[in-house]
Amino acid sequence: MKSQRGNLSRQIYLMITLIITLLIAGAAAYCLSWAKQAGDAARESILYLVECQPDLPQEQILALQSKLERSGWVRRVDYISPDRAALLLAEDDLNLEDVQGAETPITLPGMLSVYFRKEVFDDQAILDSLSSAIRQEPAVAGLFAQPDLAVMLQTNLNRIGNILLYVAVAILILSSFLMSSLFKLSLYADRREIKTMQLVGASPFAVRRPYLLRHISLACLSSIFVSIVLVLLHSWITKMPPWQFPIETVHLFLLLGEGIFILALILTLIVTYRVVNKYIFADIETLF
Secondary structure, X not given: OHHHHHHHHHHHHHHHXXXXXXXXXXXXXXXXXXXXXXXXXXXXXXXXXXXXXXXXOXXXXXXXXXXXXXXXXXXXXXXXXXXXXXXXXXXXXXXXXXXXXXXXXXXXXXXXXXXXXXXXXXXXXXXXXXXXXXXXXXXXXXXXXXXXXXXXHHHHHHHHHHHHHHHHHHHHHHHHHHHHHHHHHHHHOOHHHHXXXXXXXXXXXXXXXXXXXXXXHHHHHHHHHHHHHHHHHHHHHHOOOHHHOOHHHHHHHHHHHHHHHHHHHHHHHHHHXXXXXXXXXXXXXXHO
16 A cells, blocks of 8 residues: 555655646746747838828829738738828928928839748848839839848847757756656666566567656656647736637647647657666666
């Protein structure tokens, strides 16, 4: 009875260790994916203002808008009327001092607000080519953009990604040592049984199999529990129930859950294999 309780306690400790390890690694992966999504959204929010030629008919502006939307590199194009464009132009570009009299009509150009897809900013050559093609359009008088903003966003995202990657690697290394120590402690009580099975003729695979199956089942349960916790955490942060997640978020958590399961499986197999081998090939004097 005491032996069964002790074995159950060891399994609980192992499962708790796996859950903590996977939760930390999963949280790091979640933060990394969140940083990537935030960076993609930020890059797609960079505004490019296309100033059209003065007195250009609205039909031609809308035709240019349709042409840009069909290019495949543009996420959204909005038409800005001349009245609203006056509020967006810089003061140096909008010179009203030459107006002769109050009744002189002021001709303001229409504008298009262009938002490129995030893939455009991954290749500077594509961004330069698209910007040059827009400037060469006959209906375009100028293109106002903030290219430095895209570079700054990309640099900051790379830094965040590298920091999270280093943290995740360090966590995995420390967790491997911790799991190895706990697995050794857990299997220490079975060291004589392991050696006895080998002495009576059991193959190394037959000796390892029950422990591998037991620990793999713990890894499966732990990975499922951690995946559910991360989903609930995301739901709490976004104030959105899981059944209302967009399809992109569902795909993200499917990949995240798969990665957590594979990580738990690999760590468990490696650590269990090494610990059981230690007792299989240990000297009898050190075990008894």
